[in-house]
Amino acid sequence: MTKKVIIIGGQGNGGVAAACIKDMRNNYNNKEFEVYGFLNDFEEKGTSINGYPVLGGLKDIDEYLASDYYYIYAIHSISHAPLRIRLFDSLNIPDEKLITLIHPLTFIGEGCELKPGVMVMAHSYIGPDTKLGKCTFVMANCAIGHNNNIGSFCHFSVGAICSSVLTIGDGCDVALNATVMEKVTMGDFSVVGAGALCLNNVEPYQVVVGSPAKHLKYVSKEETQKEWKDN
Numbered sequence: 001m002t003k004k005v006i007i008i009g010g011q012g013n014g015g016v017a018a019a020c021i022k023d024m025r026n027n028y029n030n031k032e033f034e035v036y037g038f039l040n041d042f043e044e045k046g047t048s049i050n051g052y053p054v055l056g057g058l059k060d061i062d063e064y065l066a067s068d069y070y071y072i073y074a075i076h077s078i079s080h081a082p083l084r085i086r087l088f089d090s091l092n093i094p095d096e097k098l099i100t101l102i103h104p105l106t107f108i109g110e111g112c113e114l115k116p117g118v119m120v121m122a123h124s125y126i127g128p129d130t131k132l133g134k135c136t137f138v139m140a141n142c143a144i145g146h147n148n149n150i151g152s153f154c155h156f157s158v159g160a161i162c163s164s165v166l167t168i169g170d171g172c173d174v175a176l177n178a179t180v181m182e183k184v185t186m187g188d189f190s191v192v193g194a195g196a197l198c199l200n201n202v203e204p205y206q207v208v209v210g211s212p213a214k215h216l217k218y219v220s221k222e223e224t225q226k227e228w229k230d231n
Contacts (some may be wrong), residue, residue, distance in 0.1 A: 004036040005099055006055065006064055008091070009074030013137060013189060014038060015050045020103050028104045036069060042117045061091050071101045073117055073135050076155050079207065079219045081171025081189045085153050088135065098135070109146065127164060151188070169204065189219060 005021065007014045017204045026151035037055040039145065056065070071093050075084055100107065106120045109128030116133035123145070124138050127146030134152040138144065142156045142222040145164030152170045156162070157178040166180060169188035173182060176194040187204030197211040205219045 001062075002031050002034050003070045003099065005033050005072060006036050006039055006067070006071050007052075007072045007074050008039050008058065008061075009072075009076075010038070010040050010042065012074070013076050014072070014074035014230055016121065016139070017074050017101060018050050018120070020101060020121060024104060031071070031102065032130070033099060033101070039064075058087075058091065061093075065093065065097070070097050071117075072099060072101060072119065074119075074137075076137065078173045078175065079156070079189075079191055081153055081173070085171060095134070115152065117199075131145060133170065145182070157194070157206075191219070 007017055010141045019036045021033045021035050028029065033051050035200060037053040038049045039058055039061060040049060040054055040057055041057040043049060059075060061178050073086040073088055075087065076085060079231060092190065093118040100114055100116060101119040103122040105122040107125045109126055111129040112126055113131040115132060115134040118132045120138040121140040123140055125144040126144050129146055129168040130148040132150050136150060138156045139158045141147045141158055142160045144162045145184060147163065147164055147167040150168040153178050154172045156173040156174045157176045160174040162174060163182035165183045168183040169186055172186045173191045174195045175192060178192045178194060178196045180192055180198040184198055185201045187202060191207040192198045192213060193200065193207065193209035196209050196213040198208060198213040202208055207216045207219065208214060
C-alpha cells in the first residue's frame with residue numbers, strides 16, 4: 001500500500017525529497033511513497049511548495065501523527081545541527097513513521113545499515129558494512145566508502161567523497177565536493193567546508209576548510225542556542 005508522506009521543511013532538502021519520490025513514481029514505477037504535502041512555519045497554510053500543499057506549521061503535526069502518515073525530516077542548515085536535532089526531538093515522531101528514501105540509481109553495499117529517516121539520492125555509492133544514522137542525508141553524486149560508522153542527522157552535500165573506516169559523529173556536515181580521507185574521525189557537529197581535503201581528525205564543533213583542510217573556527221555555543229529561524 002502506498003504511504004502518504006509529509007515533508008517537514010521547505011524548498012531545499014524538502015524539494016529534493018519530493019522530486020525523488022516523484023521520479024521514483026513516474027520513471028521507475030515505484031509507488032511505495034506519495035507526497036501528501038509539507039509542514040512549514042514560514043509559508044501560509046493552503047499555499048504550495050514545489051507544487052505540493054502546505055498543510056500547516058510544525059505545531060500542527062499532532063493531528064497528522066494521529067493518522068496514517070509518514071515523514072521526512074528535511075530541515076537543514078550547515079553548522080546548525082544542534083538546533084535541528086532539538087527541533088526534531090520536539091516533534092515526537094516515532095521511528096516507524098520515518099521513511100527511508102533511497103533513489104533507484106544508488107548503490108548500497110552488502111552489510112550496510114541505514115537507520116530510519118535516511119535519504120540517499122541518485123548516483124551515490126554507499127560501500128559495504130557502512131552505517132548511516134537516523135535522518136542522515138546523502139545527496140546526489142556522493143561516494144561513501146566501506147566500514148564507516150556515521151551518526152544521526154549528518155548531511156553530505158552534492159559531490160562529497162568520504163573514504164573508508166571513518167567515524168563521523170552526530171550532526172556533521174561534509175559540504176559540496178569535499179573529500180574526507182580514510183580513518184579520519186569527525187566529532188559531533190563538525191563541518192568540512194566546500195571543496196576541502198580533510199586528512200586529519202576534526203574536533204567536535206570544529207569547522208575546517210581548504211586543501212589540505214585547516215581550522216577555520218568553532219561553531220559558537222551561542223549560535224547553537226538560538227531559536228530556529230529558517231526552514
